[in-house]
Amino acid sequence: MNVKETLHEKMKKGALHMTLIDPAKQEPKMAAKIGRTAFELGTDAIMVGGSTGVTQENLDATVLAIKKQVDIPVIYFPSGANAISPYVDAIYFMSMLNSRSIQLVVREQMLGAPIIRKLKVEPLSMGYIIVAPGMKVGEVGDAECIPRDDAKTAVAYALAAQYMGMGAVYLEAGSGAPQPVPEDMIRAVREAIDIPLLVGGGIRDAETAARIKRAGASIVVTGTIVENGNYHSRLDSIIKAIKN
Numbered sequence: 001m002n003v004k005e006t007l008h009e010k011m012k013k014g015a016l017h018m019t020l021i022d023p024a025k026q027e028p029k030m031a032a033k034i035g036r037t038a039f040e041l042g043t044d045a046i047m048v049g050g051s052t053g054v055t056q057e058n059l060d061a062t063v064l065a066i067k068k069q070v071d072i073p074v075i076y077f078p079s080g081a082n083a084i085s086p087y088v089d090a091i092y093f094m095s096m097l098n099s100r101s102i103q104l105v106v107r108e109q110m111l112g113a114p115i116i117r118k119l120k121v122e123p124l125s126m127g128y129i130i131v132a133p134g135m136k137v138g139e140v141g142d143a144e145c146i147p148r149d150d151a152k153t154a155v156a157y158a159l160a161a162q163y164m165g166m167g168a169v170y171l172e173a174g175s176g177a178p179q180p181v182p183e184d185m186i187r188a189v190r191e192a193i194d195i196p197l198l199v200g201g202g203i204r205d206a207e208t209a210a211r212i213k214r215a216g217a218s219i220v221v222t223g224t225i226v227e228n229g230n231y232h233s234r235l236d237s238i239i240k241a242i243k244n
């Protein structure tokens, strides 16, 4: 089974959790330790990526170190075609649908596609939609962030992603967002689309994670919480909340 099939099989049984590790935030050794802990606590995949500071070197070293420690897919979550790792199990082949920059809507993808073909990395297509406040990714992506009270526009983008044949939609409030994507927006998008829905940004505790899941997220993504020490019990409770 490839990564897409593995994830789809798992999603039949319920919502998934993915742990995002930014290779620019710690040494590969520490990233591997975080990956190992998340794996042991039941996370379903490790996403590797960040908005700034990702280089071919820190990406490859981080991916290789994590892969030695986990038996779940390691998926690259890219910010562009500047660095692509041959060592990942899959790569989100994504378009930032509400970016004002054509570079992030389709040009980086055009640059990356032949490389991905050559490396034989599995592409997982995804429509990436930035919701206010958007944080760093909204800023560097020149996103026209979807206002938090505008579920209608979020639904329209998500439907556009599905109708263009994308395999998933990601509603992103931005890493470290003070509040996650609003639940009514998640609910409206979930109701409209049939493809998997990832939700991330600003999810820091079990109660919030449970609410995001109940609103309709197929995959809940957390990143920041593992960047500070003492995340074990918090991550444990978040993963349990998603799996229950």
Ligand code: 1GP
Binding pocket: 020, 172, 173, 174, 175, 176, 177, 199, 200, 201, 202, 203, 221, 222, 223, 224, 225
């Ligand atoms: C960022 O949605 C992810 O792409 C994770 O966000 O760092 O706030 O958990 P946090």
